[in-house]
Amino acid sequence: MLGYFLSRLLTFVPTFFGVTLISFAFIRVLPGDPIIVMAGERGLSEERYNELVRQFGFDKSILSQYIDYLGGVLQGDLGQSFVTKKPVWDEFFSLFPATLELSIAAMIFAVALGIPAGVIAAVYRGKLPDRVLMSSALVGYSMPIFWWALLLIILFSGMLGWTPVSGRISLLYYFEPVTGFMLIDSLLSGQEGAFRSALSHLILPTIVLGTIPLAVIARQTRSAMLEVLGEDYIRTARAKGLPPARVNGVHALRNALIPVVTVIGLMVGTLLAGAILTETIFSWPGIGKWMVDSIFRRDYPVVQGGLLLIASMVMIVNLTVDLLYGLINPKIRRR
Amino acid sequence: MSIKTTLLAGAAALMLGSTAAFAGGNLIYCSEGSPEGFDPALFTAGTTFDASSQPIYNRLMEFETGTTNVIPGLAESVDVSDDGLEYTFRLRKGVRFHSNAEFTPTRDFNADDVIFTFDRQMNPDNPYNKVSGGTWEYFAGMGMGDLIKEIVKVDDYTVKFVLNYPEAPFVANMAMDFASIMSKEYADAMLAAGTPEKLNTAPIGTGPFQFVAYQKDAVIRYKANPDYWRGKADIDNLIFAITPDASVRYQKLKAGECQIMPYPNPADIEAMKADPEVVVLEQEGLNVGYLAYNTRQKPFDNPKVRKALNMAIDKQAIIDVVFQGSGQVAKNPIPPTMWSYNDAIQDDPYDPEAAKKMLEEAGVKDLSMKIWAMPVQRPYNPNARRMAELIQEDFAKIGVKVEIVSYEWGEYLSRSKDLDRDGAVLLGWTGDNGDPDNFLAVLLGCDGVGASNRAQWCYKPFDDLIRKAKTISDKAERTRLYEEAQVIFKEQAPWATIAHSVVYMPMRPEVKGYKVHPLGSHIFYGVSLER
Numbered sequence: 123m124l125g126y127f128l129s130r131l132l133t134f135v136p137t138f139f140g141v142t143l144i145s146f147a148f149i150r151v152l153p154g155d156p157i158i159v160m161a162g163e164r165g166l167s168e169e170r171y172n173e174l175v176r177q178f179g180f181d182k183s184i185l186s187q188y189i190d191y192l193g194g195v196l197q198g199d200l201g202q203s204f205v206t207k208k209p210v211w212d213e214f215f216s217l218f219p220a221t222l223e224l225s226i227a228a229m230i231f232a233v234a235l236g237i238p239a240g241v242i243a244a245v246y247r248g249k250l251p252d253r254v255l256m257s258s259a260l261v262g263y264s265m266p267i268f269w270w271a272l273l274l275i276i277l278f279s280g281m282l283g284w285t286p287v288s289g290r291i292s293l294l295y296y297f298e299p300v301t302g303f304m305l306i307d308s309l310l311s312g313q314e315g316a317f318r319s320a321l322s323h324l325i326l327p328t329i330v331l332g333t334i335p336l337a338v339i340a341r342q343t344r345s346a347m348l349e350v351l352g353e354d355y356i357r358t359a360r361a362k363g364l365p366p367a368r369v370n371g372v373h374a375l376r377n378a379l380i381p382v383v384t385v386i387g388l389m390v391g392t393l394l395a396g397a398i399l400t401e402t403i404f405s406w407p408g409i410g411k412w413m414v415d416s417i418f419r420r421d422y423p424v425v426q427g428g429l430l431l432i433a434s435m436v437m438i439v440n441l442t443v444d445l446l447y448g449l450i451n452p453k454i455r456r457r
Numbered sequence: 458m459s460i461k462t463t464l465l466a467g468a469a470a471l472m473l474g475s476t477a478a479f480a481g482g483n484l485i486y487c488s489e490g491s492p493e494g495f496d497p498a499l500f501t502a503g504t505t506f507d508a509s510s511q512p513i514y515n516r517l518m519e520f521e522t523g524t525t526n527v528i529p530g531l532a533e534s535v536d537v538s539d540d541g542l543e544y545t546f547r548l549r550k551g552v553r554f555h556s557n558a559e560f561t562p563t564r565d566f567n568a569d570d571v572i573f574t575f576d577r578q579m580n581p582d583n584p585y586n587k588v589s590g591g592t593w594e595y596f597a598g599m600g601m602g603d604l605i606k607e608i609v610k611v612d613d614y615t616v617k618f619v620l621n622y623p624e625a626p627f628v629a630n631m632a633m634d635f636a637s638i639m640s641k642e643y644a645d646a647m648l649a650a651g652t653p654e655k656l657n658t659a660p661i662g663t664g665p666f667q668f669v670a671y672q673k674d675a676v677i678r679y680k681a682n683p684d685y686w687r688g689k690a691d692i693d694n695l696i697f698a699i700t701p702d703a704s705v706r707y708q709k710l711k712a713g714e715c716q717i718m719p720y721p722n723p724a725d726i727e728a729m730k731a732d733p734e735v736v737v738l739e740q741e742g743l744n745v746g747y748l749a750y751n752t753r754q755k756p757f758d759n760p761k762v763r764k765a766l767n768m769a770i771d772k773q774a775i776i777d778v779v780f781q782g783s784g785q786v787a788k789n790p791i792p793p794t795m796w797s798y799n800d801a802i803q804d805d806p807y808d809p810e811a812a813k814k815m816l817e818e819a820g821v822k823d824l825s826m827k828i829w830a831m832p833v834q835r836p837y838n839p840n841a842r843r844m845a846e847l848i849q850e851d852f853a854k855i856g857v858k859v860e861i862v863s864y865e866w867g868e869y870l871s872r873s874k875d876l877d878r879d880g881a882v883l884l885g886w887t888g889d890n891g892d893p894d895n896f897l898a899v900l901l902g903c904d905g906v907g908a909s910n911r912a913q914w915c916y917k918p919f920d921d922l923i924r925k926a927k928t929i930s931d932k933a934e935r936t937r938l939y940e941e942a943q944v945i946f947k948e949q950a951p952w953a954t955i956a957h958s959v960v961y962m963p964m965r966p967e968v969k970g971y972k973v974h975p976l977g978s979h980i981f982y983g984v985s986l987e988r
Contacts, residue, residue: 152865153864153865153867153868154865154866154867154868155867155868155871156867158867158870158871159866159867159870160501160594161501161594161598161870162501162870163870163884163885163886163887163909164501164598164909165598165870165874165908165909166594166597166598167597167908170597174592177590177592202590204590205493206493206494207493207494207499207589207590207654207657208494208658213673216672216673217673217674272704272705275705275708276708279708279712280708280711280712283712286712286714287705287708287709287712287714288700288702288705288708288709288714289675289676289698289700289714290675293485293676293696293698293714294483296670296678298670299672401674402701402702403702403705404705405674405675405698405699405700405701405702405705406674407672407673407674407675407699408674411674411701412673412674415490420867
């Protein structure tokens with residue numbers, strides 16, 4: 123087991139360096155000089171331009187810029203945003219909890235509805251519930267996030283007045299963030315109604331961000347269930363006279379869940395991509411919007427630092443999943 | 458109500474400071490984005506200025522809200538020497554800086570604060586010159602480093618700026634955001650504490666609102682400065698709810714989650730005007746969108762050719778399609794809200810037939826040209842691609858073939874400066890200080906050729922006028938010179954002037970006293986809420 127663990131961990135190292143290289147190169151490949159973009163229509167003199175080039179270190183060769191960057195990364199220094207002049211690290215950690223909170227909520231929503239929907243569709247295969255659920259899943263999967271979000275806002279916030287339009291909590295509540303998770307901080311603040319307000323602000327963004335994962339999970343569960351339902355041991359269970367609920371819910375579902383869990387792990391990337399649009403529409407202060415703004419402003423340190431952090435996080439999730447598989451399934455360990 | 462909930466409610470009220478105060482005068486502004494920081498001299502974005510220089514700070518001179526007139530701010534008066542080289546500011550007494558958890562001022566605002574404010578931007582040895590990666594873009598961009606020879610403290614309440622050459626717009630420059638006055642005492646205290654960056658992150662000013670808290674991409678909170686020297690603001694708390702999407706801002710306004718918002722979608726304006734819960738104020742923006750020919754390139758070096766092309770552009774159609782009505786046809790290179798705007802000038806009529814004839818007279822046949830379309834949306838041009846397509850159709854009617862080209866924004870800005878650039882370029886300008894010099898000299902003066910003068914147009918009679926106007930401080934005389942310069946501009950036609958945008962400001966009916974500011978700032982001092 124230790125050998126397996128070490129070998130997985132070793133693959134992490136070159137991947138990490140690869141990511142630093144890609145994140146460094148990505149933003150530099152895009153056309154557009156950050157200094158000129160910053161100066162806008164006003165422009166700047168040649169002298170001034172050269173001064174800024176020196177200040178940002180662009181006068182050095184690409185290789186030595188990369189080595190400087192890598193040296194910083196290894197010491198935990200991701201540099202400073204060109205725009206806000208604040209350390210990338212600080213900005214990331216002040217914004218990341220918002221993205222994490224929203225992603226977790228969206229995932230819970232997607233799993234809580236997606237798995238039952240998939241099971242029902244599989245059990246009623248070809249019948250009306252299956253058709254309704256699977257065509258809804260197709261619609262959900264194809265829904266443009268931007269449009270879907272505005273539709274929900276106009277309906278539930280504008281016309282019905284049930285949910286707030288945007289933000290994380292009503293601005294009448296004011297407390298310093300402790301954990302960065304609004305649901306937890308609102309409880310800790312002890313202010314009456316704060317938790318309720320935070321929860322109500324979470325509803326629409328959760329639905330919007332959770333819709334695509336919900337559709338994917340429902341479809342995946344359905345096909346995995348159908349496969350399992352055809353297995354011999356299910357027939358045996360049925361023949362034993364077990365009630366259908368027990369056969370479907372315990373014997374079939376438990377085995378069908380293995381591929382579903384894999385898909386859920388892979389959904390991390392989808393969630394982050396979806397978070398970019400969802401956060402912009404719902405004025406949700408997370409890292410998605412931060413990254414997009416930085417790309418437009420050619421804010422090199424933020425783009426490369428942000429990409430590196432996000433990629434590292436995905437890598438850590440994958441590594442953890444790999445290690446867990448190793449624990450669960452000895453066959454994988456020995457490979 | 459049980460005892461427990463009563464206690465909770467009481468505790469909540471205590472923690473909120475005072476619930477009653479919140480219920481009284483909270484103005485919530487759905488702002489369009491996060492500020493880059495709170496030290497206005499470090500940044501250039503209007504969004505940053507709205508959140509920093511306007512609520513938190515004052516300047517020696519200020520723009521009267523709703524106009525481009527310069528009025529005294531922290532300076533009570535300014536004297537200009539006869540040679541135009543010395544500006545002596547007499548400072549206001551008894552002005553207090555804000556305090557926060559780490560700082561309480563021990564003295565009032567004085568000359569040291571003024572000198573610190575500018576010294577840190579121009580003196581590489583000032584300990585604050587490199588703090589927060591200071592690049593002082595606006596200070597450099599307005600050429601202040603070359604202009605200011607020295608700043609002299611005459612006494613505690615008198616400061617003299619000595620210039621290297623006369624520059625009439627200097628007084629207006631002192632009203633710009635980068636000239637916001639910082640507290641030297643606070644700066645020294647933060648330097649001693651090893652946290653100089655707090656000048657930018659925990660700002661202290663003399664302005665109508667005190668900074669309370671900021672959460673990036675979420676909210677900025679201010680409270681009214683009780684000691685404000687112009688008198689305490691009517692609203693108690695000013696809250697910026699950062700809401701980047703324009704449609705969402707509108708929904709929040711309707712739902713009462715905020716009371717005022719900037720930059721509506723042009724497509725929503727009709728609905729807003731019809732909505733009884735929304736009041737929409739409007740004013741022309743201080744900007745101009747133009748098509749600059751390369752006047753060094755044949756046949757565009759001939760004014761007759763440029764004039765003919767200008768006559769072929771159906772500007773009203775551009776206003777209707779590209780601006781969806783939220784714009785106004787431009788006939789001059791400066792906007793109508795700016796002083797010295799020459800309203801007597803007649804715009805070139807839209808007349809394709811006459812244009813065709815003029816081109817023939819100029820000996821131009823089978824002309825093909827490039828038109829550059831910007832890749833980004835700007836206030837003076839919400840959709841350059843679409844605008845270029847409309848002009849392409851217009852020019853086709855007089856037999857001129859147009860190829861539309863575009864580059865990434867940074868590339869666009871730098872390539873369009875090239876002296877031998879091929880083609881006419883769509884671009885525009887938003888005013889900095891309300892001074893005509895800021896448009897006419899920057900965009901059309903000989904010094905700007907190869908840089909901000911995208912027409913590469915250097916025409917001596919015009920250049921002489923604007924150079925002369927720059928050295929005189931008499932406004933009436935300057936007005937006369939600029940009016941004359943606009944006549945020459947129209948005859949020579951280095952640009953097709955296309956549009957000035959119209960700025961819309963939707964708000965709820967209970968918001969009273971808001972004035973749309975031509976310089977584009979959003980100012981909440983003087984605003985009250987009707988209950």
